[in-house]
Amino acid sequence: MSKPSIPKGTRDFSPNIMAKRKFILSTIENVYQTFGFMPLETPAMENLTTLTGKYGNEGDQLLFKILNSGDFLNDIDLSQYDSKKLTPYISEKGLRYDLTVPLARFVVMNQHLINFPFKRYQMQPVWRADRPQKNRYREFWQCDADVLGTSSLLCEADFIAIYHQVFSKLQINEYEIRINHRKLLEATIEKANASQYFKEITVIIDKLDKIGPDGVRNELSQLGIFDTDINTIFSLLNKKVFNQQTIQDIEKSFQNSELANQALADLNNILSLVGDKPQNVFFDGSLARGLDYYTGCIFEVVPTSIKMGSISGGGRYDNLTGMFGLNGISGVGISFGIDRLYDLMEELQLFPEQQTHFTDLLFCPLDEAGISYCMPLANDLRKQGIKTEIYPQASKIKKQLDYANQKQIKWAAIVGENELKNNQIMLKNLLVGEQALINKMDILNFINI
């Protein structure tokens, strides 16, 4: 029998990791809920007609496709096909690639039942047949919140407040919320006489952090853009304090650009809602966000105490549901990257200790009779919410305490012959090593979880 293994790029989440992941996920979920977002879950499998063509050519290649059930070859004359041509005949379903396309699909299918503006959050795994490498997985979690059916900039302001609350609860203090506007990028590129290369330029600008200003200049130059125009672009890429003064400065450098005016009005509007110079928020003219469907404000959050990519991003899209034929629904959303957040919190040692232990108290029976003795006591503690176990065999005390220590259990309640006879418990605090003989009915009073 060969040793079992799991597919490349997938992970088991063992209890210690799960506890920390759950802490992050429940913190985010909790904040989403206090802002009135409602949970949605969609199936892992979607029809390929739903997924294909939504993520670009590369995305189509990265979809995991599910083989049709039963005799999928049926009437196919195989000699006619290569893999690419055969696939549509033998596969109709694929695994979820993100949570945004399923959201659009859900909203279109349920448009007459939905109470707009529709605020939903969704925290589920997605799958991409990417080449697995460090910190890139084929199965990973997304953690999205979106508002659909309103163009109000209150939503953008709410997302800034959501960032503040989430990071405050996770005790992440050093971070930047970077904000830009796709129309300002458009205006910039228009001003540099390069509108026909808008897509290409945003992709290049997006790499500023990675390849540096010289790299960006080089690639822009290779696109055929003149040095003066490159200078124009660069003059607008700076990162600045996000306040009214910054907005006014940018305004001056444009003059009469309808696109810039729209963008700056939006940014102004957001400032009026969150207050001038909001905490941890910076205007970043170089922020581009790769995704095609963004049309308004865009966000990205980057930790500043450790060099690391963004831990969240998002933006406004005017016509997400247009891909399924429903036009005129504006929306805006953000997504947290759980794996990066996990790595960041691990490195900064931000996980609270109580998140990584599972049991508060272990009853340690020294003989068979002790097990029955502990049973009703354990069930009483459990009803009080105390996480309680009984060691299932009357093993040697050392073995039982080893188990407790490995599971980081604070309290051991030892029951030997004498304790049993006298309705007592030897209660031991395993963290400090102290112990006391107490009446069995008094446990709750002694443990201070």
Add this chain to the structure above:
Amino acid sequence: MSKPSIPKGTRDFSPNIMAKRKFILSTIENVYQTFGFMPLETPAMENLTTLTGKYGNEGDQLLFKILNSGDFLNDIDLSQYDSKKLTPYISEKGLRYDLTVPLARFVVMNQHLINFPFKRYQMQPVWRADRPQKNRYREFWQCDADVLGTSSLLCEADFIAIYHQVFSKLQINEYEIRINHRKLLEATIEKANASQYFKEITVIIDKLDKIGPDGVRNELSQLGIFDTDINTIFSLLNKKVFNQQTIQDIEKSFQNSELANQALADLNNILSLVGDKPQNVFFDGSLARGLDYYTGCIFEVVPTSIKMGSISGGGRYDNLTGMFGLNGISGVGISFGIDRLYDLMEELQLFPEQQTHFTDLLFCPLDEAGISYCMPLANDLRKQGIKTEIYPQASKIKKQLDYANQKQIKWAAIVGENELKNNQIMLKNLLVGEQALINKMDILNFINI
């Protein structure tokens, strides 16, 4: 553009359904945790070598297989193949079919890191390419807890206590926990001189509820079992109170059966831990549980106020990890059927009202200035855990209150020109229709969520 749809047998869980499902899942999770179980999650995809051969021939047919990425046909001479022969060449991964085989695979892979006895719970979707029909889905959730690495019957006793706590918290009062022992079934069939048909007979007996005693007699007869032997089997199928008297009665009808003695000793041992005649627990000699890997006590929970199949089941297995070459690890586990539990609670109207609303308070700004006015107030309430929204547009009040009513929001905080001028809020209780003009700083004192 064709209308979007989702694959047969899959479901979207909209917010109202999600809220109820989360209530069930978090209740079970909470109880699992108070018994010292730890969370585990495994990937949706497993290697087909892990899955194949573990669920019988039919199970192998029902696995969803994932097409290899890239040029999966590569060097294959297609003319040589039909679907069945081709599959291993073009698919190496399949979707998780249950949570038990992945658990066994995880334990074998991580045996040297695990602190035994290993108590884990796992709540994740599984996929089966079954024919979709009413209440049978191709994607559904399982909700398992298992203890591996101990043969102690304390685990069985703990699971009975878990059932009591879960159903008490869900307010499900009318149910039966049915218990039997696979060795007692074996002894019964041995006594009826039909040991060579053990598997077939357990399958037939398992259908007693569905096809009735005459149906069972018929099928046993068709197997070639004599009427006297069928009578022997039937004499042992009764459901009885689970107490020491019952155990003694069964003992009398066997005499000198090693198998029966082992089973009855186990049942006796459980009684000594949970007390004689435990609440809602019944001995059921006809309980068989289809799965091959059970070897000891088996459980099933059935609601009694409504005719419905089992809502939970489980049992002890001596050698689950043997399928991956690791022998000698005894374990026991249970699983809740979330879809059935959901249907049951819906029918009995057991979902608490606070589980089905998402927002406590909606700020209703009557003009643009009102939105900025509400923003800091809303963020303060959110920090207190009050689920708060601001209607994102200064729409007509009717539209805003319609939104609130559809979302079952209790409080509306209306802000018009006068409220804004005087630092006030018109606070309206939408459930009873009363309203009061209050100072904006006093909101928290007035709302009693």
